[in-house]
Amino acid sequence: MSHTAHIPSHRKPRLSTAKNVLRAGVAGGVLSTIAVAGAAGSANAAEPVTETTIQMPTLSAAQVAEATEQAATDLQQQAQQDTAAQDAAKAAKKAKTDAVHKAEAKKKAEAKAKAEAEAKKKAEAAALQRASRSSARTTLNAVPASSVSNIGGSSSSSSSQATGSAASIVSFVKSHIGDAYVMGGTGSSSWDCSGLVQAAYKNIGVDLPRVSQGQSTAGTQVSLSNLQPGDILYWGSAGSAYHVAIYVGGGQFVGAQNPSSGVVERPLSYDQPTGAVRVL
Known part of the structure; x- marks a missing residue:
């Protein structure tokens, strides 16, 4: 045998550089996959994932009818x-x-x-x-009749003794005896008490207040024992009288009394006045 004969080497042949790189990459990828899988496994073991599957029920005709009836009942109740x-x-x-x-x-x-x-x-x-x-x-x-007849200093026929303006006043009020009494009336055929007195004096050119309160203070206060025809008689107190009339002599007065009597002539004894005033 020649000394130069080929003796086989016991070392493995070297891999090329490209193959080494490829192997290293594959090994790294496998190790990474194993690591990720292991981490995922640990997470799954700590928090188990529950998967829910929703399955829509299938309603029968009876169930649909029952649901419809229930809805109608609910609507009716509402x-x-x-x-x-x-x-x-x-x-x-x-x-x-x-x-x-x-x-x-x-x-x-x-x-x-x-x-x-x-x-x-x-x-x-x-x-x-x-x-x-x-x-x-x-x-x-x-009081004796003789005393009454002397009120005003005249006899029962004293109205005929009134002269001048007083006679005109007496004649005016007597001409309206029988007229109606109307609250607020001022003539010519219906009067209230102060309306008749005012008109009687206006007939001779004398202006008097419209109401009895004012007429009861329109002149000089005189005693009932010293009356003269034409004097204004009043009932109540001076300044707040509620009724007035005209003294016509002979112990008589004429006035618009009330709705049932109208304008009448009455003796002083019929309704004794409180006082009198003399304007003339």
Whole structure:
């Protein structure tokens, strides 16, 4: 054998550089995949993932009918509830209106009761005045007739003794005896008490206040024992008289008395006046 004969080497042949790089890359990728898989496995072991599958139920015809009927029932109940709510609202509104009406009725009733009480009070006051007048008439009737005939200083025919303006006043009021009494009346055929007196004086060119209160202070106050035809008689107090008339002589007066009597001539004893004023 030659000394130069080929002796096989016990070392493995070298891989090329490209193959080494390729192997290293594949090994690295495998190791990375294993690492990721291991981490994912640990995470999955800590928090298990539950997957839910939603499956839509299949309804039968009976179930559909039942659902429809239930929906209709619900709608009907809702409608009934709405109707009940509306009825309750109407009832509440009506109750409120009724309460207002009752309050108004109560207020009117109280006002009516108050008015009736005032009317009763006035009626009682008028009754007292009438009683006072009646007492005065009784006292006057107790006086001898001769004394009565001398009131005003004249006889029963003293109206014929009135002269001048006084005679005109007496003639005017006597010409309207029988005319109607009308509250606020100023002629020519209907009068109230002060309207007739004012017209009688206006007939001679004398202007008097329109109402009895003013007429009772329009002249000089005179005593009832010293009356003259044409004097203004008043009932009540001077400045607040509630009735007036004209003294015509002979113990008589003419005045618009009331709606039932109208304009009349009466003796002083019929309704004794409180006082008198003389304008002329």
